[in-house]
Amino acid sequence: MxxxxxxxxxxxxxxxxxxxxxxxxxxxxxxxxxxxxxxxxxxxxxxxxxxxxxxxxxxxxxxxxxxxxxxxxxxxxxxxxxxxxxxxxxxxxxxxxxxxxxxxxxxxxxxxxxxxxxxxxxxxxxxxxxxxxxxxxxxxxxxxxxxxxxxxxxxxxxxxxxxxxxxxxxxxxxxxxxxxxxxxxxxxxxxxxxxxxxxxxxxxxxxxxxxxxxxxxxxxxxxxxxxxxxxxxxxxxxxxxxxxxxxxxxxxxxxxxxxxxxxxxxxxxxxxxxxxxxxxxxxxxxxxxxxxxxxxxxxxxxxxxxxxxxxxxxxxxxxxxxxxxxxxxxxxxxAEPVHVHDQAGKALAQPVQGRVEFDNLHFRYGSSGAGVRDINLDVPAGNTLALVGATGSGKSTLVKLMLRFYDPEQGQIRIDGQPIREVSLKSLRDAIGLVSQDVYLFDGSIRDNLAYGNPQATDEQIIEAARTAEAWSFISNLPDGLDTAVGERGVRLSGGQRQRLSLARALLKDPPILVLDEATSAVDNETEAAIQRSLRRIGHNRTVIMIAHRLSTIVDADTIAVVADGSVVEQGSHSQLLEQDGAYAAQWRVQTGQA
The missing domain is CATH 1.20.1560.10 (ABC transporter type 1, transmembrane domain)
Structure with missing residues (x-):
């Protein structure tokens, strides 16, 4: 500083x-x-x-x-x-x-x-x-x-x-x-x-x-x-x-x-x-x-x-x-300047349908020069968009821009046709639920962490969200149940348990747009399968944007966009991309053992 x-x-x-x-x-x-x-x-x-x-x-x-x-x-x-x-x-x-x-x-x-x-x-x-x-x-x-x-x-x-x-x-x-x-x-x-x-x-x-x-x-x-x-x-x-x-x-x-x-x-x-x-x-x-x-x-x-x-x-x-x-x-x-300015009092039109548009986005990190350029994507309300590509290609940057952790140098992002720069940060972020690869749990009970995005939630609502995220089975087996202390950063729980709690926390917020940033990359096969079952249930009538390395987790996505060096190089459904026989098809063959 x-x-x-x-x-x-x-x-x-x-x-x-x-x-x-x-x-x-x-x-x-x-x-x-x-x-x-x-x-x-x-x-x-x-x-x-x-x-x-x-x-x-x-x-x-x-x-x-x-x-x-x-x-x-x-x-x-x-x-x-x-x-x-x-x-x-x-x-x-x-x-x-x-x-x-x-x-x-x-x-x-x-x-x-x-x-x-x-x-x-x-x-x-x-x-x-x-x-x-x-x-x-x-x-x-x-x-x-x-x-x-x-x-x-x-x-x-x-x-x-x-x-x-x-x-x-x-x-x-x-x-x-x-x-x-x-x-x-x-x-x-x-x-x-x-x-x-x-x-x-x-x-x-x-x-x-x-x-x-x-x-x-x-x-x-x-x-x-x-x-x-x-x-x-x-x-x-x-x-x-x-x-x-x-x-x-x-x-x-x-x-x-x-x-x-x-x-x-x-x-x-x-x-x-x-x-x-x-x-x-x-x-x-x-x-x-x-x-x-x-x-x-x-x-x-x-x-x-x-x-x-x-x-x-x-x-x-x-x-x-x-x-x-x-x-x-x-x-x-x-005196540190704030560059992402809040438009307090201007809310997204309710109810939020969940259409997301990335229009000619350009952004560069000042420290590294990495970023994204010429990004044009349209995610209809209720659809699932999957972003795939090598580490550092710019996938997570799109999520950060959508949450307005940063503002693009050129272009804009719209939700239901409204530019996100023209609405309040609270209204924007209330409409988005984020489940990240790096799960952060606060020192406190499981109940406190699940209700973090919805402090007024009842125990019944908390339990329902935990069931949907397939987290209730392990919570109910803990001696103190929802009152179990998770420890600083959730150290008393396994990686898979923390990931399921993160998903349940986002679901309890009940956002019209759900973002999964490599949410299954650090969990075992059983946990991944459980999360995939959860996603199939919660994806209905909700816009889902997924970032994934394992292509098997996104085959059902409505649209898959392949990002390389900050640009979208391919997009389409799973079957369409296999037919194109490009970068996605090559990666699919590697992961399925066909290469």
Missing amino acids: TSHRQHDSSFAALGRLLRYARGYRRRIITATTCSIINKLFDIAPEILIGVAIDVVVNQEESFVASLGFETAQEQITVLAALTFFIWAGESLFEYLFQVLWRNLAQRLQSDLRQDAYEHAQRLDMSFFEATSSGQLVATMNDDVNQLERFLDGGANAMIQVAVTVVAVGAVFFVLSPLVALLAFTPIPLIIWGAFYFQRKAGPLYADVRQKVGDLSSRLANNLGGIATIKSFTAEKREAERLKQASEAYVEANRQAIRISSAFIPIIRMAILAGFLATFTVGGMMALEGSLNVGAYGVLVFLTQRLLWPLTGMAEVIDLFERAMASTRRILDLL
């Missing part, structure tokens, strides 16, 4: 995130306001300490006395009451900003993941052929969680550091512009260090996120192919490959950590310089009488309050860089 945006700066990524989060603006403003008020309350006690020192030293001449509180006892009492309310306010707004930021983090990460997943579902099949599932899982899971961790604490920390600099700076310049200037001298160095770190760390954290995706891909591939690994006794080899991917992730993190760790010592020395300047120069001014002793106390305390939180900037920026690297990947996924 690549994009021209992947080299955006972290602040550009933050801008993209804020544009995405426009709907959360009120929550962000409320949380930010609570963070600001909390920090103002947090700074206030240091000012009160200085005021209290002023009361003790100057008593009736103190600042508080000028407000109408004459005795030192009254002044201390007022300061104590004010301190109580400030601490209570600080505690209240700390509770509020934590609740608001954490809830915002949870809501935003959930919505981002949902939006990313829903957008991914709309993307073309070419995207999934070019992108590993491990990278996608890492983006929707780990990257979204990384952003959540930043919003949980990092966002508030960045806001409060900015508030501290502004608020403390204002107090400093009111009390002593000279000391303020000295105290703020290290801040440009700290800001320069932060930006320098950001420029250095940004690409490193982008590499970290890439390595996370690679590691996820390796784990997903190995766990999905565990049977193959075991059969080739390749456990040690795959463990070594996983170790290499894991070590690459460790090394990417090590490079980022090396940069981030160097930031803290630089900041600490800058802080020390600012503190010493305030401590010494302010102290000298207090001794000379040009600076109030209480004001000097305020400056000393606030210098620490101003500069010390900046030591945490390294950790905050580290969290920020990780989050923005993740944000780029998430938003890049959301």
